[in-house]
Amino acid sequence: MIELVKGKAAAKIRISTEGHPIVTYLGEEKKDGAVYVEGVGSFSCSAPQGSGRLYNKIAIITGSAQGFGKGIAEEMYANGAYTVIADLNYDMAKEVADSLGDRAFAVKVDVSNEESVAAMIEETALRLGGLDIFVNNAGVAKAGSLTEMELNTFDFVTRINYNAYFLCTKYASEIMKAQFEADNEYYGDIVQVNSKSGLAGSNKNFAYAGSKFGGVGLTQSFALELVPYRIKVNAVCPGNYYEGPLWSDPEKGLFIQYLNAGKVPGAKTVEDVRESYVSKVPMRRGCSPKDVTRAIMYCVEQEYETGQAIPVTGGQIMLK
Numbered sequence: 001m002i003e004l005v006k007g008k009a010a011a012k013i014r015i016s017t018e019g020h021p022i023v024t025y026l027g028e029e030k031k032d033g034a035v036y037v038e039g040v041g042s043f044s045c046s047a048p049q050g051s052g053r054l055y056n057k058i059a060i061i062t063g064s065a066q067g068f069g070k071g072i073a074e075e076m077y078a079n080g081a082y083t084v085i086a087d088l089n090y091d092m093a094k095e096v097a098d099s100l101g102d103r104a105f106a107v108k109v110d111v112s113n114e115e116s117v118a119a120m121i122e123e124t125a126l127r128l129g130g131l132d133i134f135v136n137n138a139g140v141a142k143a144g145s146l147t148e149m150e151l152n153t154f155d156f157v158t159r160i161n162y163n164a165y166f167l168c169t170k171y172a173s174e175i176m177k178a179q180f181e182a183d184n185e186y187y188g189d190i191v192q193v194n195s196k197s198g199l200a201g202s203n204k205n206f207a208y209a210g211s212k213f214g215g216v217g218l219t220q221s222f223a224l225e226l227v228p229y230r231i232k233v234n235a236v237c238p239g240n241y242y243e244g245p246l247w248s249d250p251e252k253g254l255f256i257q258y259l260n261a262g263k264v265p266g267a268k269t270v271e272d273v274r275e276s277y278v279s280k281v282p283m284r285r286g287c288s289p290k291d292v293t294r295a296i297m298y299c300v301e302q303e304y305e306t307g308q309a310i311p312v313t314g315g316q317i318m319l320k
């Protein structure tokens with residue numbers, strides 16, 4: 001989506017072959033409404049589509065082929081955002097994008113790989129003309145005690161939940177900085193989908209909890225660094241999404257794993273395990289993608305807050 005600004009040159013972004021964004025002032029408007037950006041090609045111009053609280057915002061959601069990310073992408077799309085479904089699993093990401101409509105497309109990305117992250121950001125900027133909201137959602141969970149945990153498993157969790165947040169913010173923020181330079185009224189948003197395990201320790205789940213606690217430190221530090229460019233950086237910290245595949249998959253889900261491992265004393269069925277977890281939540285239910293998206297939309301709409309880690313836990317975690 002490229003919008004021409006009447007009366008002054010419209011600033012748009014192109015990415016150099018080294019991956020650096022360059023602000024370009026667009027040239028003449030062609031007869032058919034297309035504009036030509038040197039070194040990049042022709043773009044057709046159209047008025048922004050849709051309506052809603054995120055109208056005209058360009059958003060990337062990583063890990064959005066399933067689970068929380070998919071639900072967040074659906075909610076953001078329904079609220080008017082141009083939505084990039086970025087996931088390691090391209091086939092499933094494409095299914096999600098196709099089910100949404102014209103304002104969505106899929107990108108294959110491995111968030112732990114620098115080249116792949118740079119390519120995701122570049123493709124988004126070139127196809128949509130910029131980036132307004134980056135939702136850092138892709139994450140993995142590998143539980144295990146100190147005795148069981150192997151270094152390579154610990155590294156795997158850290159690489160995707162912690163290192164990748166750095167990589168994604170590094171590239172996403174470059175586009176947002178360039179947009180700020182072109183328009184000083186501009187706000188960008190980076191939102192990390194963290195976890196309640198980023199706010200309170202998690203027994204025999206330290207690889208995950210440690211990576212998420214680290215994410216809060218990155219969020220606060222990125223927020224301080226990026227505030228001069230009006231880029232807000234916040235984390236949202238959901239409780240457990242019991243209906244999602246991570247918990248409910250009949251073969252690999254945590255409910256069946258915990259039942260088989262005897263983690264919940266006395267539990268004889270998956271329902272017993274589920275009840276034991278739900279009973280820890282004052283609001284007596286798990287967290288949904290809609291709950292998480294409401295928190296993300298708060299971060300986007302709120303112009304006077306940055307560097308926060310906001311619980312979305314039905315009262316299970318209360319900040320001190």
Ligand SMILES: NC(=O)c1ccc[n+]([C@@H]2O[C@H](COP(=O)([O-])OP(=O)(O)OC[C@H]3O[C@@H](n4cnc5c(N)ncnc54)[C@H](O)[C@@H]3O)[C@@H](O)[C@H]2O)c1
Nearest residue numbers: 063065066067068087088110111137138139195240241246
């Ligand atoms: N499910 C929960 O109960 C829960 C609770 C709190 C926080 N979270 C957080 O929410 C986020 C999403 O969790 P979920 O349960 O929906 O996960 P999920 O396993 O259902 O989905 C994760 C998605 O991320 C993708 N992915 C994995 N590695 C990737 C990589 N290297 N690059 C790109 N994509 C990759 C997967 O293909 C998948 O589509 C995670 O950050 C998780 O820590 C989940």
